[in-house]
Amino acid sequence: MAEPIVQTIHRDPALFWWILLPITVVMILTGILRHYAMTLLQTTPKKQDLPKIRQQRSLARGLSLRQNANVLSPAAFSARKAYMVQAYQEGKFLAEPEMRGKPRPNPMSDPAAMEGMMGMMKGNMAMMIPQTLIMGWINAFFSGFVISNLSWYFLTLFGLQPVYNFILGSNNAANQVSQQMGMQNPAAGMMGPEQDPDKLFLAEAENLEVLEHRWILEGIEERLVEKYAV
Amino acid sequence: MATANLLAPPSNIAPPAALALSQKAPLILSNPPTSSLPWPLSLLFSRETPESWAIHENLFLSALRTGDEESAAQLLSRLASRFGEHNERIVTLRGIYNEATAQTPASLEKVFEGYEKILREDPTNISIRKRRVAVLKSLGRTSDAVTALTVLLQNSPTDVEAWAEASELYASQAAWGQAIYCAEEVLLFAPTSWSAHAHVATLHSLSASSTSPPSLSGLSLALKHFCRAVELNEGYLRAFYGVKIVASKLLPLLSDTQVSSRKRGEQDDEDVPVPTLASVQKLDEIATKKLGEFIRDFGSRKKGQSGYDEAEIVAAKELLSR
Numbered sequence: 001m002a003e004p005i006v007q008t009i010h011r012d013p014a015l016f017w018w019i020l021l022p023i024t025v026v027m028i029l030t031g032i033l034r035h036y037a038m039t040l041l042q043t044t045p046k047k048q049d050l051p052k053i054r055q056q057r058s059l060a061r062g063l064s065l066r067q068n069a070n071v072l073s074p075a076a077f078s079a080r081k082a083y084m085v086q087a088y089q090e091g092k093f094l095a096e097p098e099m100r101g102k103p104r105p106n107p108m109s110d111p112a113a114m115e116g117m118m119g120m121m122k123g124n125m126a127m128m129i130p131q132t133l134i135m136g137w138i139n140a141f142f143s144g145f146v147i148s149n150l151s152w153y154f155l156t157l158f159g160l161q162p163v164y165n166f167i168l169g170s171n172n173a174a175n176q177v178s179q180q181m182g183m184q185n186p187a188a189g190m191m192g193p194e195q196d197p198d199k200l201f202l203a204e205a206e207n208l209e210v211l212e213h214r215w216i217l218e219g220i221e222e223r224l225v226e227k228y229a230v
Numbered sequence: 231m232a233t234a235n236l237l238a239p240p241s242n243i244a245p246p247a248a249l250a251l252s253q254k255a256p257l258i259l260s261n262p263p264t265s266s267l268p269w270p271l272s273l274l275f276s277r278e279t280p281e282s283w284a285i286h287e288n289l290f291l292s293a294l295r296t297g298d299e300e301s302a303a304q305l306l307s308r309l310a311s312r313f314g315e316h317n318e319r320i321v322t323l324r325g326i327y328n329e330a331t332a333q334t335p336a337s338l339e340k341v342f343e344g345y346e347k348i349l350r351e352d353p354t355n356i357s358i359r360k361r362r363v364a365v366l367k368s369l370g371r372t373s374d375a376v377t378a379l380t381v382l383l384q385n386s387p388t389d390v391e392a393w394a395e396a397s398e399l400y401a402s403q404a405a406w407g408q409a410i411y412c413a414e415e416v417l418l419f420a421p422t423s424w425s426a427h428a429h430v431a432t433l434h435s436l437s438a439s440s441t442s443p444p445s446l447s448g449l450s451l452a453l454k455h456f457c458r459a460v461e462l463n464e465g466y467l468r469a470f471y472g473v474k475i476v477a478s479k480l481l482p483l484l485s486d487t488q489v490s491s492r493k494r495g496e497q498d499d500e501d502v503p504v505p506t507l508a509s510v511q512k513l514d515e516i517a518t519k520k521l522g523e524f525i526r527d528f529g530s531r532k533k534g535q536s537g538y539d540e541a542e543i544v545a546a547k548e549l550l551s552r
Contacts, residue, residue, distance in 0.1 A: 050353050054385045061387040068421040071458075073451060073502065076414055217454040221509040224457050228516045 019142055020152055026137075027156040030130050031164050041122045046115070051095035055197055058093035062204045070216040077213050088205035091198055100198050236285040236292075244539075252292040255301040258285065262308065283309065290323060294330040302327060321348065322357040329365060338369060356386055363395065375399055390419045397433070406437030424459040424466050431455030431469075435476050446483055447502040452476045454505075457513070467524050467542050474517035474549060477510050484510060521546045 048056075062084050069077050087093060091100050135153065142149045236251060263282040286305050293302040306327055310320050325345060332338040345362045348355060359382045366375035379396045383389065397412035413430045420426050431452045438448025453476045459469035484507045528543045 047352075047354060050385055053354060054387075057386050057388040064388070064418050068418045071417050071421045071427075072414060075502070076411075217458055218503070220454050220457040220461065221505045221513060224461060225509050225512040225516070227461075229512075 019149055023138065023142075023149065023152055024156055026134065027153070027160060028163060028167075030134060031160060032167065034126060034130055035164070035168050037126050038123065041126060042119070049095075055093050055095040058087075059197070059200060059204060062088065062201075062208060066204075066208055066211055069211060069213055072213075072215070073217070074213060074215055077215075081208050081211075085205045085208050088201040088208075091201065093201065094197060236288045237281060248292050248295050251289065252296040252298050252301070255289055255293055255298060255305075258289055259301060259304055283312070287319075287323065291326070294327065299327075299331055302330075318355055318357065321355070322361060325358065325361045329361070329368070335369060338365060341365060342369070356382070356389070360392065360395075363392075367399070372399060372403060376403075388419070390416055393419075394429075397429070401433060401436070404440065406433060406440065409433050410437065422462055424462040424469060427455045427459040427462065428466070428469050428472060431459065431472055431476075435472065435479075439479065444479055444483065446480075446504055449476055449480050449483070450502050450504050453480060453510070453513070465524075465537070467521070467538055467546060470517045470520045470524070471542075471546055471549060473513055474521065477514040477517065480505070480510050481507070481514070518550065521550055525550070 065080055065084060072080070091097055094100060135150075138149050138153050236254065263278040263286075286309055290302050290305040290309070293299070293305065306320075306323060309323065310317075313320050315321075315324075325341065328341045328344070329338065332341055342362065342365045345358050345365065348358050349362070359378070363375050363378045363382070366372075366378055376396065376399050379392060379399065382392050383396060386392065393412045393415040397409045397416065400406075400409035400412060410430065410433045413426070413433055417423070417426045417430055431454075434448050434452035434455065438445045438452060453473065456469050456472040456476060459466055460473060463469070484504070524538060525543055525547055528538050528540075
């Protein structure tokens with residue numbers, strides 16, 4: 001009878017106590033620390049003022065009119081279209097009517113935009129510094145078996161998210177990997193500071209004007225009769 | 231129909247359900263989600279989840295609705311200690327509490343002045359603006375409420391709740407054109423909502439019936455919207471009810487207009503296609519049949535299992551026996 005060959009990897013039993021465990025513990029602790037540091041560094045988002053809200057929501061209203069125009073009767077739709085197109089073209093909903101037609105200011109000179117950038121910088125720093133420090137620390141402290149340590153470091157770096165979820169709740173700021181994922185497509189609002197709202201309104205007015213209106217309620221009686229005839 | 235629970239806002243639940251919910255107050259009040267231990271330990275032992283605060287908020291509303299003001303005050307203070315007195319939501323909840331406990335119109339006026347003060351400091355507080363409309367409405371100053379709402383809607387034209395409220399206020403003043411406009415605005419944000427369609431249809435039907443003879447185009451529009459509601463939800467009793475009522479109003483008109491073709495030519499100007507007599511008759515039959523089915527279904531099941539309101543069934547019975 002052939003015994004199955006048992007593969008054993010010979011490793012130093014001290015490796016677990018002196019390398020794997022300390023790295024894991026340190027990683028978890030830094031994650032928690034980072035979470036609280038981020039919470040402290042976070043600036044509350046600045047409140048929009050009323051004209052800005054109005055500008056943004058008026059544009060959203062035009063969008064929803066365009067998307068769901070099919071529920072309206074032709075008369076109701078054309079009345080709305082006429083009103084919205086005229087208001088958009090006149091710039092009635094603009095938050096800063098006097099800025100119309102002027103080039104947008106450089107975002108670097110806008111203090112509000114600078115604040116947002118500072119917030120992003122802070123977030124980046126809170127991730128970068130611990131990461132660099134820990135990697136250096138691991139390299140220096142556990143030198144000798146660099147390969148195995150660094151690989152364990154990377155494993156914990158990417159694999160600790162569930163542990164953080166368990167300790168800190170699901171929307172924590174502990175894991176830099178998820179942070180970097182979020183960084184890839186920053187929530188670029190429909191109306192970033194660089195975009196000229198007037199241009200957006202004009203574009204929307206044009207979209208509304210060329211929209212082909214089909215009434216979904218057209219012939220619905222026959223449709224329903226047919227459906228129930230079967 | 232989903233059963234009422236504390237995770238959904240309690241705006242549309244029946245009084246018995248609200249009472250049942252508010253009776254859960256002692257249980258929830260005896261288990262605070264935040265721990266009373268000192269700081270580092272409290273982090274470990276708190277049972278706080280995002281749901282626990284939603285439950286607190288909804289329980290607060292249910293408690294106010296059933297007159298359990300003591301529990302409501304406790305829940306409010308718990309929420310305030312967690313989120314701070316100046317949180318926008320807490321301010322609104324406190325406003326609701328003050329409104330509910332106001333005994334006289336004078337004290338309600340006081341609440342109203344409080345809202346004015348908040349809005350002077352922060353004009354972007356939409357929920358306080360809404361509360362302000364609600365106070366004006368309960369003070370009976372409907373036209374002021376309408377004005378306040380139109381200001382709100384100018385600044386926030388994507389607010390479905392506000393459009394729906396405006397539609398209702400206009401309807402209460404029999405300003406049908408405006409009411410229909412606002413209801414259509416709701417429809418634009420919820421194009422597949424059968425209840426929104428039924429609401430538009432009801433307004434069209436009411437507006438058409440307010441003139442004599444009833445306007446043919448208004449009734450046709452009402453029929454169309456009720457039909458759409460049926461198309462979206464085949465078990466929607468209200469829509470079938472509406473189809474039957476509108477059809478019964480349309481039938482005599484249509485048989486009249488078919489005799490005088492001159493009048494029909496007149497109607498063609500308003501680009502609402504008038505349904506044919508045959509299809510209206512068919513729809514009437516369908517609605518009668520379906521309403522009968524609903525009533526039988528309601529009778530054969532246990533209470534609360536068919537998903538229909540008893541009042542709706544009674545109304546349908548009455549309509550069929552006409």
